[in-house]
Every structure is written in C-alpha cells, then in structure tokens.
Amino acid sequence: MSTANPLLAPSTLPYGLPDFSVIRDEHVMPALEEALRRHSVEIAAIADSPDAPTAANTVVALERSGQDLARVLGYFFTVAGADATDERLRMEAEIAPLIAQHSDDMYMNPQLFRRIDAVFQALPESLGRIEVKGQVTAAQLDAETVALVQRYHDLFLRHGAGLAEEAQARIREINAELSQLSSEFGDNLLTDTQLRAVHITEESELAGVADAQKSFFAETARAAGKTGWLVPLGLPTAQPILEQLSDPAVRARVYEASLQRGGRRSEQIAHRMAVLRAEKATLFGYHTFAEFVISDETAGTPEAALELLSDLAPAAVRNAESERKDLVAMAEAAGDTSFTAADWPYYAEKVRAAHYALDSAMLKPYFRLQSVVEKGVFRAAETLYGLRIVKRSDLVGYTPDTDVWEVTDAETGEGIALLLTDYFTRPTKRGGAWMNSIVDQNYLLGQKPIIINVLNLTPAPAGEEVLLTLDEVETLFHEFGHALHGMLSSVVYPLFSGTNVPRDFVEFPSQFNEMWTLHEDTLPVYAHSAAGETIPSELVQKVRAAQQFGQGFATVEYLAACIIDMAWHTLTHAEALALGDDLDVAAFERAALQRAGLLVDGVAPRYRTRYYQHIFSNGYSAGYYSYLWSEVLDADTVDWFNEQGGLVPEAGRRFREKILSRGGAIDYMAAYRDFRGRDKDVTPLLRRRGLV
Template identity: 50%
Template sequence: MSTPAAASATPSALPVDNPLAAPSPLPFGLPPFADLTLEHCREALLAGMAAQRAEVTAITGSADPATFENTIVALERSGELLHRAQAVFYALASSNSSDRLREIEREVAPLSAAHSDALRLDPELFARIDAVHTSVHTSTHTAVQAGGQQEPHGLDAEAVRLVERYHLDFVLSGAQLDEAGRDELRELNQQLSALSTTFGQNLVVATEAAAVLVTDPAQLAGLSEAEVEAAGTAATERGREGYLLTLVLPSGQPAMAKLRDRELRRRLHEASVGRASGGEHDNGPVAARIAHLRAVRARLLGFDTHADLVAADQTAKTSAAVDELLGTLVPPSVTNARAEGEVLAELAAADGVELAAWDWAFYSEQVRRDRYAVDTAALRPWFELDRVLVDGVFHAARLLYGYTFTPRPDLPGYHPDVRVWEVADAAGEPVGLYLGDFYARDGKRGGAWMSSFVSQSRLLGTRPVVFNVLNVTRAAGDQPTLLTLDEVTTLFHEFGHTLHGLSSAVTYPRFSGTSVPRDFVEFPSQVNEMWALWPEVLDHYARHTQTDEPLGREVVAAIEAASLWGEGHGTLEYLAATLLDQAWHRITPDTVVDDPQAFEAAALEAAGVASDLVPPRYRTTYFQHVFAGGYAAGYYSYIWSEVLDADTVEWFRANGGLTRANGDRFRDELLARGGSVDPMDAFRAVVGHDPDPAPLLARRGLG
C-alpha cells in the first residue's frame, strides 16, 4: 500500500517525549514552540505518515460495508499527528529556514508526495469512497422522486458536499487510473515534489544573494533616515560593510520610487528581475521541467493541459472562462499603461534621460506629488506598524464582526519576532488565536501570507490558530517601524485571510476557513483591504508618530483621486504574470522548452503584454506562487476574485458601510461557511445577485 521508500524511512511510533506526539496542552492547541526542535519535526512528519497509513488501512480492511461514518468521517479524523507536524514544519520552512531545515525538507518532500499518492491512488480506499458516493446519489435521486421529503442517506447538506468533494478530489488525483497509470502518476508526483522544493530553496538563496550593496551613502538620497538606518542594519547583520537593499518578492522594489541615483535604481531593478536566472541556483530549467511534468500528468488524467485540470476544480470551471475574463482586460490595460508611459517619458526627458523600467516608479511618484499632491513616501509617519495593526486592522474587525484581540505575551511563537493575540467574539466567548510575524529576515521567503496551525472543526472540537507573515523592514534601534501605503494595504489584505480562518464554523476540517477554490480564496481578503482608507477605520489609526496629528481629509481625498493613476502599470504587470502562468501551463507533453527565458519572452509577446517598461510582476525564475506554491495555472484568481470583491464592496456601501449587520451577514453567509457550500451560492447569499464586473472595471479605470 505504501511505497518502499516511504516505509523504509518511516518509524513505527513517535517517542512520547516528542512535543508533537500529542495535542498541545497550550491554549487552543498552539504548538509548543519553546520545546520544539527541527529533529522533533522530522520525527513527527515521518511517524505521522506511518500513523495515517495505519488509519487508512483500518478503513480499507473493515469487513463492514462502506458508510459515511466508517469511511468519509474516518478519513476526516485521520492524520492528526501528520497535520500537526506539517503545520509547524512548513511554517518554519517558509519563515525561519536554515541549512538543516532545508536538508530535512529535501528528505521529506518525496516521502510526502509518496504518502499522498499512497492515499489518493489506493484502489481499495477509492472503492469505498465511490460506494458511499453512489449510495448518497442514489438516495438523493430517491428523495427527489419522493418530493424531497427525506434527506439523502440521512446526511445533512454539509455531509453530502463532503462526500462529493472527496470523490472529486480522488478522481482528479488519478484514483480511476489503472495500475500502470497509477505507477506513472506516482513517479511524476515524486519528481514534481522534489523540483518544487528545489525551486523554492533556490529562490530563497538567490534572493538573499541578489541584495544590492551600497558603499556610498550619498547614493541612498531619497530614502528616509529610518530607511537608510535599516539598510545599514541589514548590512551589519550579514557581516557586510555599507548598506544593503534587500529584495521583496515581486519585480518592483519599493525603494525604486524614492532613490534619486539612477544607476542605483538600475542595479536594484536588474538584481530583482535577474534573480535565480543563472549560475548554481538557476530556476529557469527547474521551472521548464516542472511545467513539462505537469503537462504529462494532466494528459494522463484526461485533460488537454494542466490549466484545464486546474480550472475543472475552480469556480471558473474552464480555461475558456479564464481566457474570456483576461481577454477583456488586456487591451484597456495596455492602452492605459502606454498613456502613463508617455507622461513619464516627458518627465524623464526633462532630466535628459530616456525612460527605462527602473525609472517608472520614480517618475510615477513625481506625478502623484505634482498632479495629485500625494507623496506616498511622505505618508509613512502616519502608518506606524503597531498602530495600523491594533487601531486599524483590529478596529475594522471589531466594527464589522465584534472581534476583540488581547495580547498573549505568555504564549511563545516560532521566532522571537512573532507575537500572539487571543481573539474573542462580541459576547466575550473565545474564538481562537492570531499570530503576527511581520519583519523581514534571512531564512524567510519574500511576500506575505496567511496560514493555520490549527483549523476550526466541530468534528474534531478544534478552534482556529492562524498566523500572518509579512516582510516589513525593521526600523533601526528603537525607532518606530513605518509602513508604506502598499504595506498597509497588504496587512489589511492578509488579515482578510485571517478573518476567513477565524470565522470558520464548519463541522468537517476539509471545509475549514480558506479551504475554498483557489479563484475564490482571495475574494474575502481583497474585500478586507478596502477598509484601509474608509474614514471610520483610517481616522482611528492614521496618526503622525511624533505629533499625533491625524492624516488630513484633503490628503485622503488626494489619495483617492490619484487611485486610478498607475492602474495601467499595475494591471498590466499583473496580467503579464497571469498570462505567463497560463502559457507555462498550456504547454503539451510534446512541447520542448530549451530556453526558458526565450519561452517567457515569446509568451508575453503572443499575449500582447510584452513591454520593456513594464516587466511581469513575477518572472519565471522567481514566480514562487506557481512553481513552488499552490497557484499553478491559478494566478488569474486574484483578478477573478476582484470581480467579486468590487461588487461586494459596492453592496457594503449601498447598505450602510461598516455596520455590524453587514459584517454579520458577510461572516455568517460566507466567511463562516468555508468550503461547505458552493462559493458562488455564498456570494449570492450576501449580495443578492450574480457577479457584476462593472464595479471592477470602474475601479481600475478600464470601463
């Protein structure tokens, strides 16, 4: 049943002194990080796989006919140790990596892939799931014929959906393949797991190596004193002399909007877009190999391309539907970006230079200052991290949902930077825990995200323990950490995912929190980021760190007036990355990609989004989302979700704004439901109609 590799590497039991051996005694099951070592994690991962295989063997070995309880619910209960270990280990792998951790990750990745295949490709297990699925559908048909007076097989709607989801999960994972097909799929999954691990580890190392060292402080003109000090601290921490400009994950680097030294802007830009594109950590061949193997796997599973395989389990349903949306956005985005570029080219010409990609953000910031009287860099003193978090993000959650957040300094995080809050509802009843890990550091991958250590489930009696990770530059010494407006938006966005996890009220862990289709998961978070500039939220947190002066209404009005400026660039760089993702995942098994960079250039040209001035938000070699994350052929989901988000924000606005009544409806009908209902039904339950793209087109100036 399990592969020889998995069996030989997996101990039969976990030592009782391993802190992961039993559920954590800490509040809400918070992992006991103070007692954990990497070796504990490794032991628990290996033992957890063995334990779950034993649990599944007990299911398939039962002499009793397959039922919802003895098969589907038993599967939901299985893997408790493995899930505990995975939650801890992969949080550390993303946020606190080290040489030893990467060794363990390389060891465990193929074993984990083999374990997953051992479950999903187990013919005896699928036979039982299929039997329950058939029974439920037969019972449903009988109930319909009887006038709908009986529930199918005695199951409620969530249980029926769970049966349907398990069946679809297994079918899309290859459960209906013959033995030869299952063997081929196992081998493909093994290779893909190893390659994705390599891609992610290459990117971490290459991004750290690509940081730009500056020895002359005069070159940093344009950065604030705090930013210069932070760059000095970054250099010192890495044992370098001078100042170090570290890289964030996207192509565009925040400092490029401020640096007056054009040559330094060029160096920073080229370091960013050239990451992991050569040498020992070249991700180009790795990405090409991943895309090829995904194409082979999709064909094996009966789909033309990997993109078609992915779309089948999303709200989009088909690649054609994705193409239709993207096709409506490309022409106006290109037109808007070209118009913006003409304005910026005039400003650059006045300085005696020809506009280049590394000049765009710098001159765009001038337009905001001159045309709209908005200097986003000058806004940072109003956006101190803790105040944005507590008086902004938490405040909005209290207004809408009645949530309160109490610091728990007595509870340990996985790194000294991590802080913990206990969350309660409007009645004072406990909800769960929230952890925040906000500062950039070595060993932490770029970007921002949310994940869970414990997922809510009535079946398991668990409440949520969720965490956010950002990569904000830490201020030097005891100076306050000041955010850019984009970082404020990011914090609100990621906390939207947190609210999805905290608000979960489902029975089965398969449906908890953000366990929804990829092209729906960004929707609640994109709604939450909209509250950052709403007066009842902004007025509560945007106070100058030295004078306590509120951010003036005229400044907010200017920000809103300027909001359409730059949408051409922003939309085009996003679409370029999205269409690049689609191009890689529309290849067939016969496609030969000898030169990944040439493939990328041709794909962008064919899609009509190639631009020397506007590079994709992510180029192939650092496209973490799709080659080492869960967004393969799914990066379109951000814009797909934004259609829902813009429509929903208009619903909030039309119904009184940030009221508890509106918040309760959004939480109860959508956030709380997780994946337990059809996501589009949840959307319609809130706004009362099918999605309307008009608000999104207006928001982005594309209408």
Template identity: 45%
Template sequence: MTAPDTPESNPLLAAWDTPFETPPFAAIRPEHFRPAFEAAFAAHRAEIDAIAADPSPATFANTIDALELSGETLSRVGGVFWNLAGAHTSPELQAIEREISPIAAKHFSDIGMNAGLFARIDALWSRVDELGLDDEQKRVLELTHKRFVRSGAKLALQAKQRLSQIVERLATLGTQFSQNVLADEADTLVELEGEAGLAGLPDWLVAATAQAAEDHGLKGRHIVTLSRSLIEPFLQFSSNRALREKAYGLWIRRGEMGGASDNRAIVAEMVALRVERARLLGYRTFAAYKLDTSMAKTPEAVRGLLDRVWPMARARALEERDALQAMAQQDDASIVIAAHDWRYYAAKVRAARHNLDEGEIKPYLQLDRVIQAAFDTATRLFGVRFSERRDLPTYHPDVRTWEVTDAAGRHLALFYGDYFARSSKRSGAWMSSFRGQRKLGRDVRPIVVNVLNFARAPEGQPTLLSFDDARTVFHEFGHALHGMLSDVTYPSIAGTAVPRDFVEFPSQVYEHWLMRPEVLRTCALHARTGEPMPQALLDRIQAARNFNQGFATVEYVASAIVDMEFHALESATDIDPVAFERRVLDGIGMPAEIAMRHRTPHFTHVFSGDGYSAGYYSYLWSEVLDADGFAAFEEAGDIFDPELAGRLKRHVYAAGSSRDPELAYRAFRGRDPDVDALLRKRGFLGEVAEAGGEER
C-alpha cells in the same frame, strides 16, 4: 529516515500541555522532525488501511467521518514544519524539507489511489441521495469523491504508478525551486556607498537600509536586499540611476543567475511533468485539469477575463509611460524611460499631479496602528475581539500572538503576526495555519498566522508603511479571518479550503475598509506628533487612488497570462522557459518598460508548488467579487452595515467550502457579481473606486 522517537523524547509526538495546545516551539529542534514525520506517516497509513479493510458495509460514519479524523498527528507535525520551512528556515530544515517533500507527496498520492478506500467512497457516492445526509455532509462526500478521482483512483495500475512518480518528482522540484529563490534573495545584497549610494533616499529609508545592513552583520553600512518592501521604495526614491539599474536587474533575475540556484531547468521539467499528469487523468492540458474544480471552470473563461482587461490596462500603461518620459525631459534627463526608471519617475508625476509624496504619507501609517485598525474593523463587522498574549510560545522573537474571542467572550482562535523580513524567511506575504478548525469528534479552534516581510525600523522607532504595505496587512488579515471565523463540522472544508479563485475574495474585499475615511481617521496618526492625517492629505490620497493603475494591472495580468500559457501547452518537450516567456509577452505587446510582477524563474506562486499553477489569474477573478461585494456596503450607506456584515460572515468567512462558491456569493450579495465592477474599481470604466493591492 531514522527510527521514530517515543513521545517522551520528542515534543512533536507528546501531548502539548501549553495554553490552547499551541506548539511548544522552544522544545522543538530540527532533529525531532524526521522521526516525528516517520511516526505520523505510519500512524496515518494504519488509519487508512483500517478504513479500507473494514469488513462492514460503507457508511458515512465509518468511511467519510473516519477519513476526516485520520492523520491528526501528521497534521500537527506538518503544521509546525511547513510553517517553519517558509517563515523561519535553516540549512537543517531545508535538508529535511528536500527529503520530506517527495515522501509526503507519495504518502498522499498513495491514499488518493487506494483502491479499497475509493471503492467505499464510490459506493457511498453512488447512493448519496439515499443516505439521509445533511447539506454539509453531501458537500463533503461530493468533494471527497472528486478529489480521489482527480488523484488517479480510477486509473489502471501502470498509470497509477507513473502518476505517483510524477507527483513525487514535482514535490522535489517545487521545494528546490523555492529554496533557490530564497538563496538568491538571502545572498544578494546591493551596498550603498557614500553620498552617491544614498542620494535621494528619505531619512526613513536611509534608516531602513542601515537596519538591513545591521541585520546582515554589516553594522555602520547601508544595503538594499531583494525584499520587495525594501527594494521597491529604493527604486522609487533613489536618484542614482546606475544603482537603480543594478538593483532592479538583480531583483528581476532571481532564479536565473546561473549556478546551483538557477531555476530554468526546474521550470522546464515541471511544465512537462504537469502536462503528462493532466493527460494521464484525461485532460488535454494542465490548465484544463486545474480549472475543472475552480469557479472559472475552463481556460477559455480565464482568458476571456484576462483578454478583456489587458488592452485597457496596456493602453493606460502606455499613456503613463509617456507621462514619465515627459517628466524625465522636464528634469533635463536625456534618457529613454526603462523599467528601472518607472517607479522613480512615477513618484515625480504623482507629486506633480496630486501634490502627493510617499515621504508625507508614511509617518501616518505605523505598522502597529495599521494592525490595530485591521482588528478594529473586524470587531465592528463581525464582533470579534483581540487580546495580545505575551505568555504563549512563538517560533521567533519577532512573532506576536493574540487570542481572538467572540462578542460573548468565547475563545475563537489564536492569531500569530510575523511582520518583519529576515534571511530565514521566504519573500512575499501569506496566511497559513498551525491548526485548522473542525467540530467533528471535538471542537477544535484554529491557530492562524500572517507572515509578511516589512523592513524593520531602527530600535526605538515605529515601523512605517507605504499604502501598498498597509493594504497587504489588511489583505492577509482578511485571509486570517477566513481561517479564524470558520464554523463548519468537517476539517476538509474548513476555512480557506475553497477554490483558488474564491479564496482571494475574503482577503481582497477586506482591503476596501482600509481606504475608507472612517478607518483612516482613527489609525492614520503621525508617528511624531500623534496628529490625525489632515483631511486635505486624505483627499489627495483618495484623488490619486488609481494613479499608475495601468502599470500595476499590466505587470499583474502579464504574469497571469504567462502562467496560463505555460499550462495550456499540450506538449512541453525541451522547453526554454525564459524564451517561452518572451514569446508570450511579445505576442501580447508587453510594454518594454514594464516587467512581469513575477518573472518565471522566481514565480513561486506557480512553481514552488501547485497552489497557484494555472491559477495566478485568481486575484483578478476574485477582484470581480470584491469590487461588486464591497459596493453592497456602499449602496447601503454604511460600510459596517450589520445585516450585510452578518451575511458576509455567515456565507463567506464562516462557511469554508460547505457550499459552491457561486451559491455562497449569491447568498451574501443577493445576485451574481457584476464584472464591470472590476473595471470601475481599476479606473478603466466609468466611475472609479479605490485600487486594490498587496504582495501578489
């Protein structure tokens, strides 16, 4: 790495005099990051060394408070870099990412194994009840001590050295995995030539494929990219079966197309290293290690939930397949339904059963109005308000910015919305932060971003969404609220810093409000006429809310089971990831007509880092909470019930990880969750409620 710049020459190291101290994006160039990281790592190491070498006895203030306040420059530099690496990357940033990822991993690994620092933390933990701490401080001390133990602080020197090597290598591999998937998505296009290429596509989708072509320098042509928001509607509407098969085949083979972007060897090495990491830390499997700090606690508990849902979902999916086959025969198509046919014939069956088609719904779901509905819902629930700011710097012209204030007009947060697909952005949808919330030292308010990948409408036309797209807006905004409403003292427990199988609860419960008539009546206005969605159409949408739920549940649960099986291995020498995936799917009776939602070679949730590794089940675990939690509002007879909304905000959205999630849920709901609420929500048990969905 190069020598560090001075603050005068590097905007990442200088004081930010922008409004709300937002990153000065226009001044930041790729060459600023390496020296900024070097300076930030050095500053953080010095702070950690000073805490560890403090000759005075350990106190909460001189150890935990000091640790919580350390690394501010690194957080600021990293907040900008890692967000750009996901949302607006470039060859220059990707090269820096490959270099910085293992360095950052080693940096934090070294802190987690710092013997002097851990001795002070351990001394405090041994007398936690004598320190006169409040509940939040006790929670921070507990989680800090556990984090250091799980980072290898108690290991012998040789084991520490090996663990550090593993952590570095996993960071390198995860970065390469993610960049390989992005490369396949950016470089793989399916051209739609002539009338045959556009056969069956509605006007709005024809326009979207033309816009995608123009975005890729192919003006006047039509293409389908591997972005989910474009390829899924293509698979639903295209009557050209050969093109559907071609596009679908490319989509599900991301990461295993051979050449430099093939991820199969990366997965094999990552699984083996994760097994070794877990064994070094005293766990039989990586799943046991990861789940030890989750709500689920054990792999057996996770499989208990997955195995309860799987047979019901599979049986429903097989019924759905038979209905699709019957529809194909009715259409005089002498075919056997395959995976690339499912969405096409499912749309026909839905139209026949419910008189419903996406082309009728989409004009009522304009992106701008759905965003506003998400804001209005938060205003009615939590009293927060959103004012668009066009004077704040952003990292791309597409990005919009809002200031968030409370009911009294006080500044709470900044919210960035980045909604359109582009080749510099990884696929999917997510929430992240440029800056987290804290009160320690000073009151710091968060800067939160939602990143999505919708197909942009042609200039001058509104971008129209499917219902799944609209739910994704609400889902990711639920995550954003979790970050923006955070109201804790300590940064390590702020916002979304909660167990993985609880972090999806605030986002998934928020989806429910979209499907309610009280919200749809105000936001679902026709793009051309401005007329509200007719009640008859709304009724048909509600009646079809669990249509195709077997398919949706099978593709998701299959992915979660494969994830768990990879990480339940006690040995993973010379594993063939695709063959392993196939054996697991064969073992559970995966329908041949459905693929995993995320096949292993492009399963970025699990292999682009450790975030959802042995944790993809989390969406289903959290769905138990969201189904049961929203039922409280339904039982109250008011989906904006002020008392319930206040408890939801206080104990969930504002609380971060200041208490155990089971206690947090109980404080909101007044009891433990009812698992059957999940089955009812998905239409597998008794009464039905609306189906959840987002880019999972």
C-alpha cells in the same frame, strides 16, 4: 517512539498552540516518520474494515484520521516558510517526497476507493451515525457530510484512483519529482535572492532614500558581515526601493539584480515542471495542465480565465502607455533621456507628486504599525463581526518578534481563535506576505483555529516606531482578510475549513478586506502621527484622487504575469517537450506577451519565470489569474457594503454568515448570489481600475 517528542501528543496550551519553547528541529523527522506510520495504520483499518461502507465508517473516519500528521506538518511548514534556516531547508527537501508518496498511497489505495465509491453511489442513504464535538444542526451535518463524500470521491479520482495501474505508477513518479522540484525552486530562489542583494559602498549612491530605510540597509550589511549598505530584494520585478533611489545607475543595478533572481537553474526547474504537469494532465484525460487545474476552480475552464484577462488588456495597455508618456516627459525635464523599466517607479512617484501634490513619504508618519494593526485592521473586524482581539503575552510564537493574539466573541467572551502575527523581514524568511493555519477550525474534532499572518516589513531603528507605506497598510488588511476567513469558519469537517476553497475564490475575502484601508469609517481612527494628529483631510482627498494613478502599470504587470503562468500551463505535453532543454525562456515569455497584446515598453511582468514563486513553489500553477477573478467579487462587494452604510455590524454579520463562515462546504457562486442578491457584476472592477 517515545511520547517525549512534543509533536506527537496534542499540546496542552490554549487552542492546542504548539509549545514553541520546547520543540526543536531534531524533533521533526522522528515525529513525521511516526505520524506517517500511524496514519498508514489508520488508513489500512478503514480500507480493510469488514463492515458495510457508510459515510461514518469510511469517509468521516478518513477525515478524522491523521491528527498526528496534521500537527507535525502544521508546525513544520509554518516555521519552514517564516524562518527557513539551512537545516529546515534540508529537512523540507527530505519531507516533500515523503508526503507526496504518502498522499499517493492513500489516494491510490484500491480497497479504500471501492468503499468511498460505494458510499458515493448510495448517497444519501449511506451516511450512517456521525459523532462530532461541536454544536451542529442535523441539517448542517447531513449537508456537509454529503458534500464531504462527494469531495473525497472527486479528490480520489483527481489523484488517480480511477486510472490503470501503469498510469498510477507514472503519476506517482511525476508527483514525487514535482514535489522535489517545487521545493528546490523555492529553496534556490530564497538562496539566490539573498546572494543578489545589492551591496552599496558609498552613501551618496543612496540619495533619496529615507533615513530609516538606510539604517535598515546598514544593519542588513552588518548582519551579512559586510561594510556599507545591503539592499535586499523582494518578490516582484519592480522593487519598492526603486521609488526612492535618485541615482539612475543604482536603480539599474537593483532592477537588474531583481531580474536575475533564480538564475538559469530556476528556468530549468520551471521547464521540467511544465513538462511533468502537462504529462500528468494527459494521463487524466485533459489536453493541458491548465485545463486539469481550472476544471476544479470556479472559473471552470482556461478559456473563461483567459477571456477575463483579454477583456481587460487593451484598456490597461492604453492606460499604461499614457502613463509612460507622462513619466518620460518628467524624466526628460530632469535631464534623463534614457528612460528604462528601472526608472518607472521613481518617476511614477515624481509624477504623482506633481499631479496630485502627493508624495508617498507624506503618508508614512500617519501609518504607525501598532496603530494600523490595532486601531485599523483589528478594530474594523471587531466592529463588523462582533469580535474582541487581545494580545496574549503569556503565549509565545516561533520567534521572539512573533506576537500571539486571542480572538473572542465580544458579547459572550467565548474564544474563537488564536492569531499569530509575524511582521518583520529576516534573512531566513521567504519573500512576500501570507496567511497559513496551524490548526483548522472544525466541529468534528472540536478544534478552534490557529491562524498566522506573515509579512516582510522593514523594522525601525532601535527606539523608533515602524512607519508603513500605503501598500504595506493595504497588505496588512489583505492578509487579515485571509485570517478572518480562517478564524470565522464554522464547519463540521477540516477539509472545508476556512480558506480551503478554490484558489479563484480564496482571494475574495482578503481583497474585499482591503476596502477598509482608506475608508472614511476607519482611516481617521487609525491614521495618527506620533504627536496624535489625525491624517489631514486634504491629504486623504489627495490619496483618494490618486487612487487610479498608476493603475495602467499595475494592471499590465499583473496581466502579464498571468499570461506567463498560462503560457507554461496551456502547453500540451508534446509542446512542452518540444521546447527543449536549451529553451530561451525570455523569448518564450516575450512571445506569449506579444500574442496577448501586453508588451508595453518599461512594464515588465510582475513575476517572470525565474522568480515566479507563486506558480512553481506556492501552489498557484495555472492559478495566478485567481486574484483578478476574485477582485470581480471583491469590487462588487465593496459597492454593496457602501450601499449598506460602510462599517455596519449588520452588513458584517451577513457577510460572515453567507461567505466567511461557510468555508469550502458550499456552491461558491450560489453562495455569492445568496449574499449579494444577484450574480456578480464586473463593472465595479472596471471602474476601480480606470478601465471604463
């Protein structure tokens, strides 16, 4: 293999940023094949070593291996999610089973596991001498190395190292098929979502829609070779555009298109994945896949997660039903006597305007993208954590509208991380918003992080500023919370870096960071109109007064999605098989929601099976409850920050030291107790959601 392939040698750019200007799709497969070969050679050398096993020559050596593979996958999965061209979708389908097989080959290598087990059994005497490329105290190095050995030992067992050969062979088959199905689910959803975009031919049908939004729909239609307007669809059931559409018939069309995304094929894939996941759990000695998965999360058991959901459900349903009465009354007053789920967002905006004299359109002039990002999102982090964030115009991202920023220590000027921001929607971008890393921080290899934030904002017409909704502003803060978790990591080993933590803990820093969206220390600084006018205090008061408005709907749609996730993943293998290939998925979902007491007329689950990307394509299977579990910590932490005085550097330093910098090398709830001074308290969450 020629070293001319830019993916097979470390980048010479700052922080190891991939040279996007020279990397081409045709580089990926040859680089991947060679990287897999090189990693296999490294693994074999570790497994076959004649030396007595130590942490240094076995577990740390394994952690040090695979750098070429990490480089190739860090690049590919970044562009495959954010710019999923047909060629990249094809490659992704080809790559997924290769990675699954390679992973199984490593985790089921009996000689390698024997060495890891020997190190594990002999702790702490088995550590050995470990070389790192960063300033690390002996105490941190020893503690993290012990944790690394324990984690790898556990990972090998959870991947089948302790199973009989026959069971291992079946696990391999299941993993390969699940990998392929997961990729197929995501690709099918992306393609079908594009096909179901709602084509509008008469401008009158877009009554109520803002001019900038209409311009975007017109441009989307032109790009698709159509006349008129094309309304693309986002991830959740209730599409944001429903808030604006005055025409109930068009609302119904958009809502129905949203419900149909993924089609019957998605349902078939989901059922097959549920069967395979349940079988896999059985092979590991668990009753259900949820039991298997959550045993490795902070919740510990499905029962603990379900208890939190069920505790909130009755009050949330009462609130949603009360909200519905107000909405129906508003609809009837407007002459609309056939209120449906498609109408809920539209009339929710009308009721909000009537009760609070607040229309979401009133806020947008003050939420200008550049100001929100630089004077809001970035400034809050700079103040709290002692950072400086500057655009690097000399560095390029993977698309022309991807910006590159450098994060440095404000006092010393030392480089901390690179941040790539990719904010605007495009036909080839997957739905939703996310953070991912190209390079994980670690002292073992001396690497600093490269982090990406991706959103799907609507671009403004040429020459105009991008104006945001309050939800979009909140999403920017949320995803940057994930970015901070990755960028401020200070760990020895890549396995523990940044967001490499349990799913029901990873959303804690991101959700906490949302607190600065409307905080009095931040909002007046970034919320300015183009004329320089600060958002009026009376408007801010209205926004804060309305914060609990709609929480019934929001909580029920979220809880309902959690229940659908759990319904699929608390099935035993026999139960999953018994559902049959002709399963009526809508009836299955309805029965689960009925049992949970979460059937509210007009409130659909935030995600239904057909388009439930989180659990069938994005690694959140049996884990969508994580957002609520993390929100308990988030709400409790918001209270603590307010007690400390808000945007206070001393408070930020404590949060950075105790939580953000520690990554996955900690006992998570012990770390929270160390930070907070006590166990978590659910009361702030209940208060936030209007449930007490």
